[in-house]
Amino acid sequence: MNVVLSAVSGISASLGEDAVVGITIVILVFLFSMQRFGTDKVGLSFAPILILWFALISGIGLYNLVKHDIGVLRAFNPKCIYDYFKRNGFKQGWLSLGGIFLCITGSEAMFADLGHFNVRAIQISFSSVVFPAIVIAYIGEAAFLRKFPDKASNTFYACVPGHLYWPTFVIAILASIIASQSMVSGAFSIISQAQNLGCFPKVKVVHTSTKHKGQVYIPDINYMLMIACILVSAAFKTSTKMSHAYGIAVVCDMTITTFLVCFIMLVIWKKNIWLVALFLPFGCIELLYLSSQMTKFTKGGFVPLVLAFFLTALMGIWHYVQKERYMFELNNKISVESLGKLVNKENINRMPGIGVLYSELVQGIPPIFSHFIANIPSIHSVVVFVSIKAIPIATVALEERFLFRRMEPRGHNIFCCVLRHGYRDVLGDHEEFEFQLVHYLKEFITQETIMHEAEATTTTVEQITSIHIHTNENEVAHISHGYTIDDTLTKEGKHSSNGSSSGSITMLRVANSYSLSSSHMEGVEKEIKFIEKAMEKGVVHMLGEAEVVANPKSSIFNKIVINYVYSFLRKNFRQVDKVMAIPHNRLLKVGMTYEI
Template sequence: MTGGETDEVNIEEETEITKEISEKKLKDRKVSWAKLRRVDSLNLEAGRVSMNANHHSKMGWSVTLSLAFQSIGIVYGDIGTSPLYVYASTFTDGIKSNDDILGVLSLIIYTIVLIPMLKYVFIVLWANDNGNGGAFALYSLICRYLKVSLAPNQQPEDMELSNYKLEIPSSQQKRAYKLKHKIENSHFARILLLLLAIMGTAMVIGDGILTPSISVLSAVSGISTSLGQDAVVGITVAILVGLFSMQRFGTDKVGTLFAPIILVWFTFIGGIGLYNLFKHDIGVLRAFNPKYIVDYFKRNGKEGWLSLGGVFLCITGSEAMFADLGHFSVRAIQISFSFVTFPAILTAYIGQAAYLRKFPDKVGNTFYDSIPDPLYWPTFVVAIGAAIIASQAMISGAFSIISQALSLGCFPRVRVVHTSTKHQGQVYIPEINYMFMIGCIIVCVAFKTTEKISHAYGIAVIGDMMITTTLVSLIMLVIWKKSLWMVILFFLVFGITEFLYLSSQITKFTAGGYFPIVLATVLTMVMGIWHYVHKERYMFELKNKVSTEYLKELANNTDVHRVPGIGLLYSELVQGIPPIFPHFIASVPSIHSVVVFVSIKTIPVSRVALEERFLFRQVEPREYRIFRCVVRHGYSDVLGDPLEFESQLMQNLKGFIQQENFMLEVNDGTNTNNVTTSEQLVAPTSTNESDQREDDSAKELKTRSNNSSSRIIPSLGVSRVSSDSIRSLPGSATKSSNFYAPIFQGPEEEIKFIDKAMERGVVYMIGEAEVVAHPNSSILNKIVVNYAYSFLRKNFRQAEQSIAIPHRRLLKVGMTYEL
């Protein structure tokens, strides 16, 4: 069968699925429960959840204008402080011709109009993921529509979530679905998409280090003539230390006065720009004619092309509009940029150009030299405040995007502190904060001047912009299903423009441009290695998951006892019983009277409603009282306090028991096999091999050949047992000698049994898996797994620290995985 025929078959299959869904919806009110083909045991509950309020919902103008005002202080600090250093970074060798000033001004005008205004404000902002922006938000959005996630943990139930918002497939849009299936079936394309998201994140992190350095140094440089450059660097370092020390208080508290300060800053630079325009040379308005751009390149040739690196700095911070979108709304950003930021910075550049036409020798410190004497010190003070705010915005954005990467398994475990009860996206990461501070200090001391830092700064920003252009083009083609010519026009116009700027920036590699490239490469390797091993661990557990036959053998094992209490065994596996379970039984031959396999799974959406967060299944036979629970959360969700999480889990378990008993009563006497058990729930992307293993016996786990690509090697058993846990283990006076618990007739008795088990205590169990490379694997795999991943794992947080498990009730069992 050819590729085209395969695509047609896939489209026909999706159309048939669509018809089935539509027919089921039409028959829901006509058929009985017994005749329904049940896919999700939470269908009733999911149906009760209304669409959550999101950034696409309508809001009043008063709210929109309020958000627009707030966004001025959070979003535009970086792009608003660019007038401090753009002309100095462009004319590094001085101004040779007064007409060059008109050419550069024309470039600045149309660069601002094209990239931040047209691309970001009116196109990219709409490519948000339920109101959230950034590289990983784009990747998450793509993963929701295309099956491109490398870890096969997708479940059909995920599409029932309120925030999923998938369209019903249509056979009329064949081009989009052909491309969709080609990408899904291409392993290279899936890796490339993940790599783009990781690289975009790495560029933002680099931006988070360079923005504070160049912004604060530029602001403080206003006193360089009186104190000297070394003193300026020292003052900058002191301000940076204070800035990063305040991060622990959170953006919400630190930024209380952000909007008024930036608004004052925009008033100052706009007013000074108008003053210079009318006093020195109103003729610079001719720069709105793009002919001056052509003349500029004709006059300067290669030097004009190299100067694009400095011109590009006028739009640094544009990506912050998209990265910080989660705090505001699309309309609010559009209003604040169009009516406040855009006219203010444009007037500032025009005024500086008018000043330079009269004083071309002052290009080295244009901004401060062009300020009227009475306004010098007020502007200097406001400039420092604006520079700190610009730094704060990018630091907060970097924290947010690292938090997203962490949730999607693409970053080593770090502590994420949510600093605001009003804004869920505002986070603080202590480890990253101090790394940023050290990085900023090194950059300032090493480069010393804004001109040298600008060589490195531009590459980080343009790299992130090019990745955004690529991902949004794919979204336009596959998800928005726009005209092919419209997508090509978008990609070529913005892609070529950004490539020209990148080509100019890359020539400054040896002058400092190497810094963001080296930094992005290291970060990409770190995130790539972590995600690779994370995915391989998941595939290992998927291939070695335990079948229900193992539980039947376990029930006949007289050496295994049930003890009072509830055991929560954590695992990343969402499609069966993890291989750590038989190893746990072998180490501690006891099992709690109620066992729940808990899988905390990040869904490719920003938030999951609390009513939809817990997905339960009961492992058959029911008298085992063993459950599986997938805890679904978005990358912006907060898991909360462990006691609160435990209470929510238990309440949802009781609700599931009531609903399951209702389903059994409905199906009684008709077809009890309609009830979906945990082992019938498999991901649609699972391989045939993993599906077949559902019916394998437990003996296969013990007799797996050593020639397999993955092996389990038992370790020394229990690595940590708390005093509270020991009371529930064998040797307690309350242990039961029978594997089966008493069977009750009805949900009330079952819930009472759960309550009694809770009174005896809840014990958390975690498999402490040591990951090593298989002896027969390649040298590269051994280096990645045995050394690189091992180093990251030892120097970052452990699993129980990242999900806040109470240590007094923690039981860890060691294993070794060979990948």
């Protein structure tokens, strides 16, 4: 936003301030409208434009250095820093640090590209291209100002040779759009990661690249950012006023990052405290710049701090309530013994069909299930509790996506299922999901029987190489994968890049072909036919509508946070039924109140 306004300000003298703001808004609308195409597509022209931009500013810098005053190179002498403060006085010199700091703003955008490039690529490009070009450009501007000190208000465009003015103006706008693109992409990446950590409400995340998992697009956040940028640009109007807010935002970001790195070095990396102490001077320098920038607080610098406080409070509230809600479900989950008593009640009817109840719990039955039975004393003939878990890989192989476990007692046909999906997997087609769920449930029933019979005959997992089920002399069904939820819970999330599990799924291979006994085979076929019959009667999706409220004995602050702020966020962000695109005629919502 600031870089776009700065680039367009080159025509402020001829068109006026209002025209600059109008053009900036048009560029911002164009920039945010292009985000839906993804960085892969809009980034094809980035490299040529940036190379041309850095070549242009370094060339203009050398031109001004040679033409006006090559003596400015003496400024590399560290003694000039002492002379500057001695000449201007400490107070005036300290106040000017805020403006000096603006020379390095924009460098923080490099870190947004860590999702697109590796660290080594950024280090090489910055050291060999970006840093030399920017330093030469600043040296050239300093040489120009030595001869024309009255041009300080618009030095960059003033020092451009006349025949290069308009090409420079066009390339500057294109370069500013690219710089803004990095910041917008970085915002999407941060929000996506915060959502995965449970620190942000559910939003639609679109992965725009099959090669880089860091390239994401979030439609809701995109348009919120666009509106915010337009409002701020219209309010500040000039890059000089906006620099007050921009400078404080960047120096706060750098200072916080430095001290967090120190904390990580001590706690996570276990580095020697003296090695960490060598890193602290960077933080002290940034604190000095921060103290200078804070003098601009009342001149617009408060804007990023207010926005940061608002966003941090929102994320903190969401994370706190979600954690407390999960702990409530975990502490009040239905035990195996209670489940058996609940299902065996005389007034409980078993309806034909399959009931799918969504829950965040991986193990155990959520308390909302008992609440459902208490109000509607009926359950489906087959019940599956589904917990959807996202995994940070592109896609999960279909045969490894559904992980089942049977809930005792065995004859009640109640199962738990962990549905794992990668960021490229689409969960929107409910019919396909139902077909896959039933298909792999039947496969699980068969494999579970094989495992039990293998254990009964003291067959060990290390001896297992292949499993064959002989249904008759002419038909042999080969099962290549066997797994249960219990095999994955302790190592959930450890996966290789191609989507296969790494240690989380126990592959069953029997040394010699193993045949199920006829009695076991009949039991498997009977249960599978029962599942198929239930499938024919239809699948009903059940979703817990848990209303989270504060405990009446809790503090007023806790009541405001839970009853109003969290409730508002939950009602205005995405729910599971929207994620799965479940039709209303197949959805049953069950309400319950959680007091935390």
